[in-house]
Amino acid sequence: MIIVLKPGIAKKQETTILKEIRKRGYKPHVMRGVARIVIGAIGDELTHQSLETLAMVFPEIVESVTPVQKRYKLVSREAHPATSEVPVREHFIGGRQLHVMAGPCSVEGEDQLLRTAVAVKAAGATMLRGGAFKPRTSPYEFQGLGLKGLKLLAKARRETGLAVITELLSENHADMVAEYADILQIGARNAQNFQLLIAAAKTGKPVLLKRGLSMKIEEWLLAGEYVLANENANLMFCERGIRTFETYTRNTLDLATIPIIKNESHCPIVIDPSQGAGRADLVKSLCKGAVAMGADALLIEVHPNPAEAWSDGQQQVSLEVFAQLMKELRPLAEAVGRTL
Ligand code: PEP
Numbered sequence: 001m002i003i004v005l006k007p008g009i010a011k012k013q014e015t016t017i018l019k020e021i022r023k024r025g026y027k028p029h030v031m032r033g034v035a036r037i038v039i040g041a042i043g044d045e046l047t048h049q050s051l052e053t054l055a056m057v058f059p060e061i062v063e064s065v066t067p068v069q070k071r072y073k074l075v076s077r078e079a080h081p082a083t084s085e086v087p088v089r090e091h092f093i094g095g096r097q098l099h100v101m102a103g104p105c106s107v108e109g110e111d112q113l114l115r116t117a118v119a120v121k122a123a124g125a126t127m128l129r130g131g132a133f134k135p136r137t138s139p140y141e142f143q144g145l146g147l148k149g150l151k152l153l154a155k156a157r158r159e160t161g162l163a164v165i166t167e168l169l170s171e172n173h174a175d176m177v178a179e180y181a182d183i184l185q186i187g188a189r190n191a192q193n194f195q196l197l198i199a200a201a202k203t204g205k206p207v208l209l210k211r212g213l214s215m216k217i218e219e220w221l222l223a224g225e226y227v228l229a230n231e232n233a234n235l236m237f238c239e240r241g242i243r244t245f246e247t248y249t250r251n252t253l254d255l256a257t258i259p260i261i262k263n264e265s266h267c268p269i270v271i272d273p274s275q276g277a278g279r280a281d282l283v284k285s286l287c288k289g290a291v292a293m294g295a296d297a298l299l300i301e302v303h304p305n306p307a308e309a310w311s312d313g314q315q316q317v318s319l320e321v322f323a324q325l326m327k328e329l330r331p332l333a334e335a336v337g338r339t340l
């Protein structure tokens with residue numbers, strides 16, 4: 001903690017503060033500037049009373065109290081300098097291989113899902129995405145097939161060998177969804193639903209945490225902290241665009257999160273260009289940018305007939321476009337030291 005004292009403080013007041021800091025279990029280091037005194041206090045907030053109240057308790061002496069340590073710990077690169085690799089069936093996300101998770105926004109039926117799964121697998125995807133429980137803005141829109149959707153995902157996995165990622169929408173579904181999925185997706189709308197994050201963590205399955213629609217990176221890292229703090233080390237962050245004033249795109253995909261998350265955290269970073277732009281015609285370019293910038297995986301919406309999709313039709317790419325995209329991504333991935 002950095003404690004800045006008000007200018008013109010008397011020696012007696014300085015002594016009072018130093019005594020209080022020691023009393024709360026911290027070791028003060030005094031730095032005397034020309035105009036004011038700054039105190040660095042070393043200690044552990046987890047086991048000691050916080051120093052943040054000093055400014056409130058001694059308003060005539062203390063000007064400000066600022067933490068120097070980051071608020072997130074377990075997700076931080078400081079805590080774990082090596083990049084974490086998240087095991088998903090026979091794969092590892094965060095290692096040399098770039099993983100592509102592809103499939104429809106929503107599971108709509110057996111034929112749609114199976115056709116998509118076979119095609120994305122043939123094109124080089126390692127994981128199948130598909131929502132069985134859908135977080136829709138309107139209650140009158142398709143809400144997902146629920147358990148039937150989960151069973152279809154499991155069937156597609158049996159037939160293709162693809163790992164399955166699907167969204168966990170409610171704490172009540174945690175055990176059910178974990179029974180069928182290889183990765184639990186926490187959606188943008190639930191990114192700060194802390195009880196849901198805890199429930200997801202406790203299933204022991206890898207968790208992919210989308211960034212909330214208006215979430216700061218620090219809040220996102222702290223939300224991820226809930227997963228690690230609940231004894232689940234297998235966390236991935238997924239940037240899917242944030243809400244801005246821009247209207248050309250559904251969201252503004254923040255690719256700067258790739259180097260930022262890599263710098264701040266040891267957890268892999270996944271990019272979702274589909275929700276990110278809300279436009280199928282931008283998916284290819286955004287994927288290329290993400291791969292060039294070091295994304296560990298991509299989450300892409302693919303549908304056999306996007307025009308007839310039950311959700312997010314405007315942003316899903318066709319099977320043909322997906323196959324072409326994978327072809328174009330391969331040399332790019334190699335150029336940045338990844339295999340695809
Ligand atoms: C999705 O992946 O289809 C989805 C609903 O994502 P998000 O939570 O990012 O909107």
Ligand code: MN
Pocket residue numbers: 105106275301311312
């Ligand atoms: Mn979608």
